[in-house]
Amino acid sequence: MAGPEPFETISSLARQLDDRRVSSRELVEDSIARIERLNPVLNAVISLDKLGAIAAADQADKARAHGAVSPLLGVPMLHKDIFCTRGVRTSCASKMLEDFVPPYDATVVRKLHDAGMISLGKCNMDEFAMGSSNETSFFGAVKNPWDVNRVPGGSSGGSAAAVAAGLASLATGTDTGGSIRQPAALCGITGLKPSYGRVSRYGMIAFASSMDQAGPMARTAEDCALVLNAMAGHDPLDSTCADIAVPDYSAGLEQSIQGLRIGIPKEFFSSHLKNGVAARVNAAIKELESAGAVIVDISLPSTDLGISTYYVIAPAEASANLSRYDGVRYGYRCDSPSDLQDLYLRSRTEGFGEEVKRRILIGTFTLSAASYDQYFMKAQQVRRLIAEEYQSVLKDVDVIAGPSAPNTAFVLNDNSKSITDMYMEDVFTIGANLAGLPAISVPAGFVDGLPVGMQLIGPRFSEAQLLNIAHQFQRRTDWHSLTPNLEGLTR
Amino acid sequence: MKWEKVMGLEVHLQLSTHSKIFSSSATAFGADANTQTNPLDMALPGTLPVLNHAAVSQAIVFGLGVGAEIGKVSRFDRKNYFYPDLPKGYQISQFFEPIVREGVFEVPLEDGSIFPVRIVRAHLEEDAGKSVHDAIPGHTGIDLNRAGTPLLEVVTEPDFRTAEQVIAYLKALHALVTYLGISDGNMSQGSMRCDVNLSLRLEGETEYGTRTELKNINSFRFIERAIHVEAERQQDILESGQSIVQETRLFDPENDETRSMRSKEVANDYRYFPDPDLLPIIIDEETIEQIRGALPELPAVKRGRYATELGLSQYDANLLTQDRATAEFFEACCTASNNPKAAANWVLGDLSAALNKEGLAIDGCKVTPEGLGSLIRRIDDGTLSSKMAKTVFEGLWAGGCDVDRIIEDKGLKQVSDTGALETIVDELIANNPAQVDQYRAIDEGKQKKLIGFFVGQAMKASKGQANPQILNQLLKQKLGSP
Numbered sequence: 017m018a019g020p021e022p023f024e025t026i027s028s029l030a031r032q033l034d035d036r037r038v039s040s041r042e043l044v045e046d047s048i049a050r051i052e053r054l055n056p057v058l059n060a061v062i063s064l065d066k067l068g069a070i071a072a073a074d075q076a077d078k079a080r081a082h083g084a085v086s087p088l089l090g091v092p093m094l095h096k097d098i099f100c101t102r103g104v105r106t107s108c109a110s111k112m113l114e115d116f117v118p119p120y121d122a123t124v125v126r127k128l129h130d131a132g133m134i135s136l137g138k139c140n141m142d143e144f145a146m147g148s149s150n151e152t153s154f155f156g157a158v159k160n161p162w163d164v165n166r167v168p169g170g171s172s173g174g175s176a177a178a179v180a181a182g183l184a185s186l187a188t189g190t191d192t193g194g195s196i197r198q199p200a201a202l203c204g205i206t207g208l209k210p211s212y213g214r215v216s217r218y219g220m221i222a223f224a225s226s227m228d229q230a231g232p233m234a235r236t237a238e239d240c241a242l243v244l245n246a247m248a249g250h251d252p253l254d255s256t257c258a259d260i261a262v263p264d265y266s267a268g269l270e271q272s273i274q275g276l277r278i279g280i281p282k283e284f285f286s287s288h289l290k291n292g293v294a295a296r297v298n299a300a301i302k303e304l305e306s307a308g309a310v311i312v313d314i315s316l317p318s319t320d321l322g323i324s325t326y327y328v329i330a331p332a333e334a335s336a337n338l339s340r341y342d343g344v345r346y347g348y349r350c351d352s353p354s355d356l357q358d359l360y361l362r363s364r365t366e367g368f369g370e371e372v373k374r375r376i377l378i379g380t381f382t383l384s385a386a387s388y389d390q391y392f393m394k395a396q397q398v399r400r401l402i403a404e405e406y407q408s409v410l411k412d413v414d415v416i417a418g419p420s421a422p423n424t425a426f427v428l429n430d431n432s433k434s435i436t437d438m439y440m441e442d443v444f445t446i447g448a449n450l451a452g453l454p455a456i457s458v459p460a461g462f463v464d465g466l467p468v469g470m471q472l473i474g475p476r477f478s479e480a481q482l483l484n485i486a487h488q489f490q491r492r493t494d495w496h497s498l499t500p501n502l503e504g505l506t507r
Numbered sequence: 508m509k510w511e512k513v514m515g516l517e518v519h520l521q522l523s524t525h526s527k528i529f530s531s532s533a534t535a536f537g538a539d540a541n542t543q544t545n546p547l548d549m550a551l552p553g554t555l556p557v558l559n560h561a562a563v564s565q566a567i568v569f570g571l572g573v574g575a576e577i578g579k580v581s582r583f584d585r586k587n588y589f590y591p592d593l594p595k596g597y598q599i600s601q602f603f604e605p606i607v608r609e610g611v612f613e614v615p616l617e618d619g620s621i622f623p624v625r626i627v628r629a630h631l632e633e634d635a636g637k638s639v640h641d642a643i644p645g646h647t648g649i650d651l652n653r654a655g656t657p658l659l660e661v662v663t664e665p666d667f668r669t670a671e672q673v674i675a676y677l678k679a680l681h682a683l684v685t686y687l688g689i690s691d692g693n694m695s696q697g698s699m700r701c702d703v704n705l706s707l708r709l710e711g712e713t714e715y716g717t718r719t720e721l722k723n724i725n726s727f728r729f730i731e732r733a734i735h736v737e738a739e740r741q742q743d744i745l746e747s748g749q750s751i752v753q754e755t756r757l758f759d760p761e762n763d764e765t766r767s768m769r770s771k772e773v774a775n776d777y778r779y780f781p782d783p784d785l786l787p788i789i790i791d792e793e794t795i796e797q798i799r800g801a802l803p804e805l806p807a808v809k810r811g812r813y814a815t816e817l818g819l820s821q822y823d824a825n826l827l828t829q830d831r832a833t834a835e836f837f838e839a840c841c842t843a844s845n846n847p848k849a850a851a852n853w854v855l856g857d858l859s860a861a862l863n864k865e866g867l868a869i870d871g872c873k874v875t876p877e878g879l880g881s882l883i884r885r886i887d888d889g890t891l892s893s894k895m896a897k898t899v900f901e902g903l904w905a906g907g908c909d910v911d912r913i914i915e916d917k918g919l920k921q922v923s924d925t926g927a928l929e930t931i932v933d934e935l936i937a938n939n940p941a942q943v944d945q946y947r948a949i950d951e952g953k954q955k956k957l958i959g960f961f962v963g964q965a966m967k968a969s970k971g972q973a974n975p976q977i978l979n980q981l982l983k984q985k986l987g988s989p
Contacts, residue, residue: 100553113552120546122553219553226783254555255786333783336585339596340550344649360589383587383778392780 022050022182023499026091026239029185033080033090040080040090040134044073047092047136051183057164057505060177062097062155063105064137072134079132087242087266089132093186096175097138098145099125099230100219104135108221109153109174110143112341112348112367122219123251124188124230131246139187140174143369144338145195145223147171148441149426152371157428160203161500162466166425169199169441175233176203181502186243189233192224193326194421194445196231197457201420201469204459206486206496207233208240209445211476212452213258215244216251222337224330225256227449236496237458237486241265244479260477268480269487274308276485277413278472283319284418284444292463297419300460300470300489304417307488312413318402322446323439325402328382328395329450335379341367374435403451410453410475415485419444420457420469444471454479458486459495467495508746509710512738513718514673514703515665518680519658520690521634521698522565528633528657529556529599536696540639540650548655550594555784558583562657563788565689566606566631567798569659572683572805573626575610577795583631583785587778591649592636600660602779605630606788607659613807614679615828617671619821624676625664632658659690665704665715670734674727677701678829682806686831694725701730706751707741716741717751721765724758733758737765809834817847826855832869836876843880846887853879857897861904874903881910892975895919923974925981931968932981935961946986958982 024032032038048066055061069092076090100106100118102125107113121129129135142152150158150173158173160166161181168177172189176199179187189196191209200207208231215230222228232243245266250259280301285294305311343349343363350362368376382391409416421441426433448455453473460470470489474482490496527534530547547554570577584602607629614622636654638647661680667673681699684690692699706718721737724730736758741751756765804812806828813824827837833854840850858879862872882899885891891899891914902913914920922928936943939961946957961982966973 100551106552108552116552118546118551118553120551217553218555221552222784224783253557255557255784332780336587336595336597336778336780339587339589340552340594342589342591342596344591345549345594346551356591380778383780385776385778388778388780 022046023235023497024185025235026088026185026242027236029091030087030089034085040073040076040092041070043090044069044092044134044136047184051136054181054183054502054505058159058161058177058181058183059156060140060158060168060174060181060183061094061137062107062109062140062153062174065104065135068104069134069136076132076134084132086132088128088246090134091132091186092134092136092184093128093188094136094139094175094178094184095125095188096141096172096190098141098190098221099188100221101125101135101138104138106138106221107154108144109141109155110368110372111154114154114348116347118219120219123216123253124220124247127246127249128188128243133186133246136184139172139178142171142173142195142371144221144334144372145171145190145192145228146334146371146375148194148198148438149428150174150199151428152369154369159428160425161502162204163425164505166427166466167202169202169421169425171195171199172207172233173199176200176205176207179203179205179233179235180500182499186232186234186239188230190220190223190228190230191445191449192227192229192330193449194442196233197445197455197469197471198421198441200233200457201459201471202425202467204462204467204469204495204498204500205233205235206237206240206456206458206490207231208237208244208456208479208482209448209454210244210248210479211258211454212449213256214454214477214479215247216249216254216257218251218253218257222333224333225337226333227330229449237456237483237490238266238269240456241269241483241487244483248479258477263480265480265483268484271484272308273304273485273488276309276415277312278304278309279312279314279409279413279416281314281316281319281409281416281418283316288422288440288443289419290423290463293419293422293424293468296461296463296468297470300493301417303492304485304489307492309485314409314413314416316405316409316416316447318398318405319443319447321398322402322450323443325395325398325450326442326446327378327439328391329399331375331379332383332392333379335376335383338368338372338376343367399450402447406447406451406453406473407475414474415478415482416473418471420471421445424463424466424468448473452476454482456482456486458489459498460493461495462498510707510738510742510745511710511712512668512670512705512707512734513665513715514667514705514734516661516663516667516673516676517702517704518661518677519700520569520661520684520692522562522657522659523688523690524559524561524565524657526559527655528559528562528631530655532655534656538652540642540648541652543652544654548594548651550596556599556782558785558788559657562631563606563790564798565657566629566659567790567795568687568689568802569629569661569684570607570610571795571799571802572687573607573610573612573629575626575629576608577790578604578606578608579790580604581606581788581790583782584779585782588775590635591647592638592651592654594636594651594654598633598635599782599785600632601630603781612676612679612683614672614676615810615825616675617822617825619825622672622675624666627662627664629659629661632660634658665706670731673703673734674731677727677730679806682829682831686803686806686834688803694727697725700725703730703734705734705737705741707738707745716745717753719751719753719765720755721758722755722768729758729760732760732763733765736763740765803831806834813847817841817851819847819851823851823855827851830869836869836872839876840880840883843877844883844887846883849883849886850880853883853900857900873906874900875908878903878908878910885910885914889923889974890914890921891919892921895921895971918970918972920972921974922969922972923977925977928965928969928973928978928981931965931973932978932985935964935968936985939964943986958986961986
């Protein structure tokens with residue numbers, strides 16, 4: 017019996033498991049073998065829990081034999097290393113937490129485990145989720161499966177590369193300013209950032225608490241819907257997690273999008289956008305139009321303010337969130353500190369990477385008494401303005417469509433790219449984070465062999481509609497089913 | 508030149524919730540180090556605070572108790588600083604929008620008058636852990652049991668001019684929070700911690716001088732002392748023409764001095780900002796009214812009632828309402844005795860002396876209010892003389908529970924039977940003719956002195972059980988007419 021192909025979707029794997037054409041044990045062993053073969057090049061996975069995964073797979077097979085049915089039961093997956101996993105090292109790709117083993121599971125981890133998914137291990141990422149290229153990881157950069165000389169995007173770069181390379185059909189990601197959508201776009205997969213408060217943040221290592229949100233990264237919108245069904249919902253351990261009912265996200269996927277109003281913000285097609293990308297996204301929008309959607313020109317005039325607003329608020333929150341890494345209770349501690357001040361200074365200087373330290377410094381500055389009003393307060397005001405702009409536009413249109421990222425994947429170690437160039441990667445994604453809105457990135461074609469993503473942004477808690485549109489788009493296109501050629505990629 | 512002290516207080520009250528303000532760990536005092544902690548208290552990555560609503564209710568109760576405005580919307584903020592006993596590297600507090608806003612708290616003074624103290628605000632915050640310096644030689648240990656314990660910080664205007672006012676305020680605050688059941692107010696265990704901001708100015712001056720902050724002084728006596736020595740220190744500096752440095756100072760009771768802790772000039776910039784992990788606390792009028800309706804009778808109301816309805820002096824009323832347990836004891840004793848004045852005298856007199864002697868608080872009292880009540884009834888119905896009553900009280904204190912039984916056992920019944928007393932008096936007169944003659948010869952003024960001799964003898968003869976009033980009456984009558 018031939019085993020399943022590496023690029024199968026969750027839905028397809030679930031069918032094969034149901035029909036006993038394959039066992040969870042076989043899927044897990046195939047995935048592990050594939051990770052062991054490809055990961056030395058890709059560096060997408062930084063912790064592999066072989067024994068745990070195999071034991072869980074056997075349990076899932078047993079449960080299935082006893083009649084258990086769940087659309088996710090026995091399907092292998094990977095977690096971004098920002099989610100705490102009990103007994104499995106959770107590093108946030110930082111030297112600071114290189115040896116940190118949490119005594120508890122993040123709610124997302126628990127929920128997917130309860131739904132029967134098998135965690136294979138943990139994905140590489142930008143250190144503490146700070147970056148758009150996955151180059152800030154303490155464990156080294158991740159390679160884009162479409163071109164190993166290029167970045168996968170970030171910060172959920174390991175997750176995106178893992179799914180794109182068929183290491184697993186699902187990886188979890190987190191998105192604070194675009195960290196699910198931009199790497200999904202750059203790696204040619206589907207990534208959903210839910211509304212703020214849709215998925216619990218408990219056990220997810222905090223970067224910027226008012227924007228951090230977990231979501232699924234998979235091959236298709238259909239798979240994202242299946243996984244969101246299990247991930248979403250109120251959690252008493254997270255006060256900001258909304259106590260509102262979770263709909264069946266799979267139920268409405270087949271609905272027609274006839275008559276749906278889709279707004280195209282002119283600011284998303286500005287000079288930031290690489291030409292080829294604009295063409296692909298426009299073609300994708302045409303596709304939606306031919307499926308019956310009504311295309312409306314709109315404006316989000318504050319789009320350009322997003323980046324500076326975000327880069328005041330996110331570092332401010334991060335500067336406090338990362339204060340706990342002080343070398344006192346757990347995590348990295350410098351050698352033989354001479355006194356308390358030295359312990360703090362050297363543990364943090366040696367334990368954090370450059371980008372993390374830069375953001376802590378920015379955040380500490382913007383919150384200081386002398387600059388609070390000028391920076392932090394001002395940024396909060398602009399954030400409200402941006403959120404109101406989105407809300408008012410979303411009264412006229414059902415969703416907003418545009419590019420997920422201004423570029424396709426860029427080359428690794430590109431010294432010509434300045435820090436602020438890097439920050440511009442988030443220009444189209446940040447608005448949804450500032451406004452707390454759900455957004456999805458779907459594969460929309462290629463430019464010079466590199467994937468392009470189309471982004472759809474909807475009103476708060478409209479994930480079902482976004483998934484419906486994305487699914488209808490994927491029924492009419494096959495960008496999402498194209499896979500990179502990884503033959504001969506072993507080192 | 509006469510100097511005037513100007514003081515404002517910041518009091519940290521530990522609220523009496525069973526679990527911490529943002530985690531489910533217990534708050535009990537005195538457990539082994541780090542046994543009352545969970546991943547949140549240790550600030551492990553990914554943990555999130557979840558507000559304990561009991562702390563919010565207690566803060567509202569406090570606000571209503573001091574007649575303050577309750578913030579309809581209040582928020583939590585992060586106060587950022589590094590310290591080993593502060594696990595997150597920030598303290599969750601309320602800076603911008605506290606839960607309790609302005610109010611005026613009426614403080615009774617010794618002389619029975621009322622001293623109004625303006626409350627600026629009271630806000631919720633979490634306590635830090637403790638650094639332990641002596642447990643591991645050469646190292647500092649961290650105990651996070653206390654980390655996350657709910658505190659209410661109560662801030663006043665600089666309304667205090669004397670140490671007596673400060674102590675009176677603290678006592679009234681202590682009484683209030685124990686009445687309300689929102690804090691045990693235990694200063695030695697740190698449930699009530701007081702910082703005094705103190706400056707001096709010349710009398711008549713309207714501007715405030717530069718202040719120093721006296722931190723965490725853990726008894727009323729030390730607070731009084733700290734104020735005194737710090738005022739003297741400031742006065743010496745000012746009179747020598749120098750100026751005060753604004754700083755935090757620590758009172759050292761052993762050397763009876765205050766010492767600089769850290770200068771505000773190099774103090775932290777705490778970088779307060781709204782905590783994104785917590786939602787605003789929104790309190791509607793209905794909730795406030797519900798809580799108001801469930802409040803116990805407040806000390807101020809009790810004080811007034813004791814004076815007007817029970818006819819007690821303002822002084823006694825103030826003393827009896829200083830803590831809820833005493834007031835409750837007194838009220839139960841009133842019910843049992845139906846004599847509020849006598850009940851007040853006993854509670855503030857013999858009972859309080861007995862408690863003091865054994866170092867007990869009223870909750871450790873060995874006499875029940877009902878027992879004391881029936882003792883008072885036996886005085887009022889003439890069964891006991893006040894002297895006998897003291898003996899019965901001792902019996903109650905020693906573990907007796909039935910007053911009549913004690914009277915019986917000790918043979919303490921007062922003899923008021925005229926016939927029995929007449930026999931004693933007649934015998935006395937027959938056996939002491941010389942004194943009787945002397946009595947009849949002297950004038951009324953001197954008679955009064957001599958009658959004491961007869962009373963003493965008669966008492967002795969009756970083994971102390973003679974009713975003194977009746978005895979007196981009989982003696983006067985029989986000695987006066989041969």
